[in-house]
Structure formats: C-alpha cells, structure tokens
Amino acid sequence: MRLLPAIAILSLFGAATYAQTDTLDVESGMSFKSLYAKNNPTLKYSYNRYSYIHDYSGNWDIDGDGVPDKVLFLGNSGVHVYYHLVIILSTDDELRDFSWINIDMPVLGDASELAKLSDPCVQFAVGDFEGRGKPQIYIGMDHSGHTMPDKLKKRGVNSLRLLLCYEHGEIVVKNYKRRTLPY
Secondary structure (H helix, E strand, C coil): CCHHHHHHHHHHHHHHHHHHHHHHHHHHCCCCHHHHHHHCCCCCCEEECCCCEEECCCCCCCCCCCCCCEEEEEECCCCCCCEEEEEECCCCCCEEEEEEEEECCCCCCCHHHHHHCCCCCCCEEEECCCCCCCCEEEEECCCCCCCCCHHHHHCCCCCCEEEEEEECCEEEEEECCCCCCCC
16 A cells, blocks of 8 residues: 555656656757757857847947947746847947847848748848948747837837847837848
8 A cells, every 4th residue: 555655656756857857858949059050150149048048149240339249039938938139239238128029939030031021930130131331130020919019109110020220329129121132
C-alpha cells in the first residue's frame, strides 16, 4: 500500500520536470540566433530567455552621430508573448520606450521585401526607406488582434504599418508609405 503513494509522488515530480524542460526548450526556441547565423552572420543579436529581450544593439546608427544605437524588443512574458520596441540613442543615452508599439515576432525582415509586396508579412525591418541616408525602423503591427493605439492616433498616424525616423533630435513615428528602394 505504501508503494502506491510513492509512485504517485514520483509521477508528479516526473511530470513537473518534463514540463519545466519543455518550457525551457520553448523559451530558447524564441531566439533567432540560429536563423541569423545562416542568413545574416554579421548581425549583432542576442536573446535573453529569462527577461524575454531580443537585443539588436550595435547594428544601426539611427541618430546619425556615427555611433550605433541600441534597439531592443522587450517581451510581456504572457502566454502569447508580444514584444514592444525600446530605442536608446547614443546621442543622449535616453531610453525611449514604445510600449504601445508591439509585435509578436521581432525577427529582422528584409527591407527590400517591403517595397515588393503589397501586403508584407514583415513585422520588423531596418533600412533607408525615405532616402535620407540614415536607417529607419519599420514596424508592421497589422496582424490579428491589434487595434489602433491612441498614442498613434494623437500623432496623426492612421496605419498599423509604422516608420520610426530620427528627426530634429527625436524619434518620430509616422505612417509607412511603400516606395521603391534603391537596393
């Protein structure tokens, strides 16, 4: 009779151990490191599975001062994780937290694909979309479940396809307008 409760307890521990291992595998699977190792080996990228942060810092000089800036996506650690954009410019080292700009797959897309497709599935890309000689960040929030955040409406933005640009010392958020890119 004592054997039965012991087996039940061991079974519970086994199930808990399996669940924990499975959770860790899913979390490490949220990293895009192996994808970039194959497709974009020079990209600076890291993922912290405990804090749900995709870190693209050191790749682009958004503010044009000659020093690459910090671009991160912070996860909400929900069942379906959404990531919001954070930018820290080297000119002032100020954290710009765009908690109202979020996507579920912050994998770096091909900027040239945006110009080719009328309905791109790219959620995040960086390129010189306006021909200004500085990189801008494209965010496509137009996947199911998103409504227009009030902060975007107040800025005159009426699309969930966004372009973030450095203008006059600030990051400006505006509607993305598709155009033919030089690359």
